[in-house]
Amino acid sequence: MAKGIMIIVEQRNLQVRKVSLELLSEARKIADQTGESVVAVVLGQGIDELAPTLAASGADKVIVIDDAKLAEYSTGAYTSVLNKIIRKEEPQAVLLGNTAAGKDLAPRLAQRLGIGLASDCTGMEIDSANFLTFKRPIYAGKAFAHLTSNVRPIMATIRPNTFPVTPPDAARQAEVVKEAADIDQADLTAILKEVAIAASKRPELTEANIIVSGGRGMKGPENYSILEDLADVIGAAVGASRAAVDSGWKEHKFQVGQTGKTVAPTLYIACGISGAIQHLAGMGSSKFIVAINKDPEANIFNVADYGIVGDLFEVVPLLTEEFKKLVNE
Amino acid sequence: MNIVVFIKQTFDTEAKIVLDASGKIDANGVNLIINPYDEYAIEEGIRLKEKNGGEVTVVSMGGSRAQEAVRTALAMGADKGVLVSDPGLENTDEFGRAQILAKVVADIPHDVILAGRIAIDDGASQIAVRLAEALSIPSVSSVIKLEVAGTQATATREIDGGTELIEVSFPAVFTAQKGLNDPRYPSVAGIMKAKKKPLKSLTLADLGFSAGDLKMVINQYSLPTPRKAGRKIDGEPAQAASELAKLLREEAKVL
Ligand SMILES: Cc1cc2nc3c(=O)[nH]c(=O)nc-3n(C[C@H](O)[C@H](O)[C@H](O)COP(=O)(O)OP(=O)(O)OC[C@H]3O[C@@H](n4cnc5c(N)ncnc54)[C@H](O)[C@@H]3O)c2cc1C
Ligand SMILES: Nc1ncnc2c1ncn2[C@@H]1O[C@H](COP(=O)(O)O)[C@@H](O)[C@H]1O
Numbered sequence: 354m355a356k357g358i359m360i361i362v363e364q365r366n367l368q369v370r371k372v373s374l375e376l377l378s379e380a381r382k383i384a385d386q387t388g389e390s391v392v393a394v395v396l397g398q399g400i401d402e403l404a405p406t407l408a409a410s411g412a413d414k415v416i417v418i419d420d421a422k423l424a425e426y427s428t429g430a431y432t433s434v435l436n437k438i439i440r441k442e443e444p445q446a447v448l449l450g451n452t453a454a455g456k457d458l459a460p461r462l463a464q465r466l467g468i469g470l471a472s473d474c475t476g477m478e479i480d481s482a483n484f485l486t487f488k489r490p491i492y493a494g495k496a497f498a499h500l501t502s503n504v505r506p507i508m509a510t511i512r513p514n515t516f517p518v519t520p521p522d523a524a525r526q527a528e529v530v531k532e533a534a535d536i537d538q539a540d541l542t543a544i545l546k547e548v549a550i551a552a553s554k555r556p557e558l559t560e561a562n563i564i565v566s567g568g569r570g571m572k573g574p575e576n577y578s579i580l581e582d583l584a585d586v587i588g589a590a591v592g593a594s595r596a597a598v599d600s601g602w603k604e605h606k607f608q609v610g611q612t613g614k615t616v617a618p619t620l621y622i623a624c625g626i627s628g629a630i631q632h633l634a635g636m637g638s639s640k641f642i643v644a645i646n647k648d649p650e651a652n653i654f655n656v657a658d659y660g661i662v663g664d665l666f667e668v669v670p671l672l673t674e675e676f677k678k679l680v681n682e
Numbered sequence: 683m684n685i686v687v688f689i690k691q692t693f694d695t696e697a698k699i700v701l702d703a704s705g706k707i708d709a710n711g712v713n714l715i716i717n718p719y720d721e722y723a724i725e726e727g728i729r730l731k732e733k734n735g736g737e738v739t740v741v742s743m744g745g746s747r748a749q750e751a752v753r754t755a756l757a758m759g760a761d762k763g764v765l766v767s768d769p770g771l772e773n774t775d776e777f778g779r780a781q782i783l784a785k786v787v788a789d790i791p792h793d794v795i796l797a798g799r800i801a802i803d804d805g806a807s808q809i810a811v812r813l814a815e816a817l818s819i820p821s822v823s824s825v826i827k828l829e830v831a832g833t834q835a836t837a838t839r840e841i842d843g844g845t846e847l848i849e850v851s852f853p854a855v856f857t858a859q860k861g862l863n864d865p866r867y868p869s870v871a872g873i874m875k876a877k878k879k880p881l882k883s884l885t886l887a888d889l890g891f892s893a894g895d896l897k898m899v900i901n902q903y904s905l906p907t908p909r910k911a912g913r914k915i916d917g918e919p920a921q922a923a924s925e926l927a928k929l930l931r932e933e934a935k936v937l
Binding site for chain 2: 432488608679
């Protein structure tokens, strides 16, 4: 597998997204076992300075495609450029983060390359023949499919938070190659008019290490402030059950579950959530689950590592105080 | 305006997943529904027709039971149905399925193609985007608002932490995210009418395909290790909160 594992790096405002660093870290580990090289490809405008970061995180080669037309993600332009880069480099594997852009880009790129795609994977291994195999949740996490392919490259999108980030090694060097953005006019059919990023000091739900979630037990939108206080002490994201979303207390983008976001944080704190099968599907692979619920029979306690039976309006503020003490220690 | 809506019949979200004797997902006794995201796609298609005139064709690929899903969409207000059903579909992956569905669309006049953001069964958020690529037309994923003017649309799409506004000319594919609309329920009159609406059945041979070009192979399926109930922390709220914080730091080591 000498041709390498290619990581399509995602950056926003010159910040490499965490999931890309996770992929570089894991690809490095696999490459070290198989004698593979790791190739990072980064697209954008004014992105030269990212090369050392990508080298430090594990890349042997960094391909930089710097062009004003690539400043913002667009399906057409990115597909056009990456299709050509992949055909030229002929990597063994192509990995992307399963982000909004990754989900949009990977299927189109795969179809153009005439290859398969393992989406939203939560596991990646090498088998005895040094082939990559992928594990991906199906039925919203109620089962897994284990996939591989004889077609090269093998392509996958990996769910954020699946792999740990290895600390960067500033001494690592990489070959840096600049390529021109060769965009086919026929690919420029969708025009991006506007990007609106909601200002938030909290992490993105799918990337968060800790999530504090509130359900129907929150009783109203105004009460989410107690969850936000708790979240801000420990740098957590705030989520919601569908009952809370359907009541109009939280926007759908905060919904966790089978018809919302699938999350796998280190710690998930469920407050006033009963633990319906559709909710569990979305957060059941969290490393640790804490439940706060006044009903001792609530199903959430059947999956929680730690549970407190009690009134969340009493328990949550107390917990915030306890966490403050821990953080200040 | 000619509208094509892709719908998949999926397991009910309540379904518990078990494996059969051959290690595959067991569909026995499972309730089937229209993929929830596809309901938004159907609703949007019908609304576009109501505003702009034209026709809504619903296309589904699956077992013969998928007829029920198509009939439901017809009862909601779609005009025509197409069902691709073939034992050979067992041996196709997303690449092949997109090629097949693209072939179906090629024979139907289309300005707007609507699909769901993801199929909640074994779906991978791939088919609709691959289909657009197979047809060499643009696609906008995860749409929460669609405004149409003439032969152009402005779509608001959800991205991580925000939204994007994208303008495309027809024909184009849009995948529906929750929030796009509130799907209607079929009325009794609608259900009666649906029985008389045309529903065409197609096999792979009808479309000029022979099965079996797998790019991706599923080696096996597995089930997650069931979680066990952990520890309930007793005592007064203050004491329980303090105990929990201590456990999270010292035992779980997550804080
Ligand atoms: C097609 C479909 C898709 C779905 N998708 C999703 C999905 O993606 N995500 C999702 O979450 N759900 C989803 N659902 C809905 C799911 O079935 C449940 O209805 C929902 O998860 C319930 O939300 P909840 O736990 O907040 O509310 P409830 O079930 O009403 O539970 C509220 C809980 O709060 C507790 N409580 C009340 N007051 C207090 C208090 N003061 N202190 C402590 N505890 C308190 C109660 O004891 C109760 O356990 C879906 C359903 C369908 C049919
Ligand atoms: N078998 C199918 N028949 C018709 N439409 C489908 C089929 N599979 C997927 N789709 C459409 O593509 C969307 C995304 O599906 P998927 O890529 O499987 O997650 C679905 O919401 C449907 O609109």
